[in-house]
Amino acid sequence: MSGDAAMADREAAIGWCIRLDAGDLSPAEHRALRDWLAGDANRQSHLDQALALWAGIEADAETPELIALRHEARDAMACAAARRPLAVLRRTPWQAIAAALALVAVALAALLWQQQGGAVYRTGIGERRVVALADGSRLSLDADSVVSTAFTDQRRDLTLVRGRARFKVAKNPLRPFAVHVGRDVVVATGTEFSVEALTGEIRVGLFEGHVAILHDAGRGPVATLARRGDRLVPAERALVPGSELRLAAGAAAASITPLAAGDGLDEGQLSFTAEPLAIAAERMNRFAGARRIVVAPAVADLRISGVFNAGDSDAFAQAVAATLPTRVETGRDTLTLVAR
Structure with a gap:
């Protein structure tokens, strides 16, 4: 089975999971579920995984936030079914339903998450x-x-x-x-x-x-x-x-x-628009060479705009001093911006 087909089956399993949780299936829905499961041997496994996740949420995360998210998932299923009654269970795009269940799973993960070993x-x-x-x-x-x-x-x-x-x-x-x-x-x-x-x-x-x-x-x-x-x-x-x-x-x-233009991780530049000076300096310091930028508390909230080459701390400090009421105090390994 192709990756796209497997993903479609996983998303369909989510829809069936929510539908089963909402109440008894009609005879026509039972037939549709049997037909869907018969279409591929892996579908039962996908459905079992979805049901296990949903059961874990029901059992271990009865908080108001998760209850609301479960209702949101069910509402998404109900809206889809209202638009395309039975066909929705056979060949609907499940993106909205999958997103709703993902929110529930996300909240459960946030509740239960503990730092484990890993890379x-x-x-x-x-x-x-x-x-x-x-x-x-x-x-x-x-x-x-x-x-x-x-x-x-x-x-x-x-x-x-x-x-x-x-x-x-x-x-x-x-x-x-x-x-x-x-x-x-x-x-x-x-x-x-x-x-x-x-x-x-x-x-x-x-x-x-x-x-x-x-x-x-x-x-x-x-x-x-x-x-x-x-x-x-x-x-x-x-x-x-x-x-x-x-x-x-x-x-x-x-x-x-x-999002600021040129603010990706590949361009080699940092773009600031009315950025607090302390935060702009913090971001520039990730690329600092011999000298890092230090910002005095008195000027930390001044705003700076512009595009700067990552790693060019001297040019950044001089540009700040030229445009804001600051001056640069140069140390052996620091450039300190203080009030002028």
Whole structure:
């Protein structure tokens, strides 16, 4: 069986799982299920995996957040069935249903996740690295970054220990892909996104697909909220491809901004738009050569805009001094920006 056909069967199994959980099947639905299972010997295994995952969620994660996510998955199935009654169970595209179940699995993974042994990938200052992960996903590490992995048959857990990384996720809705940053977790089943850990802030850039973003303040994981106009909505609805979520420590909601041009991990440049000087310096320091940039507290919140060559700390410091009320104090291995 081709990879696409196997993936379609896994997604169909998710739909059947949700339908079975919702109540008794009609005689016509029973026949449709038997026909579907008879079509390939591996389908029973796919369905068993989906049912086992769903049963684990029911048994071990009876929190309000997970109950709401289960209802969301069932609602997605009901809407699909209303549009295409029985045919939906035979040949529907299951993306929306798979995404809904993935959210449930993601929340369960966030509740039960503990750091396990696994591979650790790291880069030094000024170094970038691309890694092919065991599941077929691709990890692109920015400079001075560390990511650890803990993969099991049920889930794919990664932790961004430091820095920034971009993930191109191999699709598998039955095996969520979760990136942990402190108390926050970013999850996808098949998509491309980046996660960056900064002092007092995390950032999630979305290149394609969609992700769920959860936060655990000590009472269990809940959906992160983001501002969209004058409303607060779940971050996964506000974050669209080509945008970036910024979540400051202690903030009630995240903000959404466009992804800066030239802000990928391959261009050799860093682009800032009204960036706090302390954060811009922190990002530049991942590429610092002989001297690192230090920002005095008095000027840390000044905003800088521009495109800078990664690793050229001297040019960055001089540009800041020329455009903001700062001056540069040069040390043996530091460039300190202080108030002018």
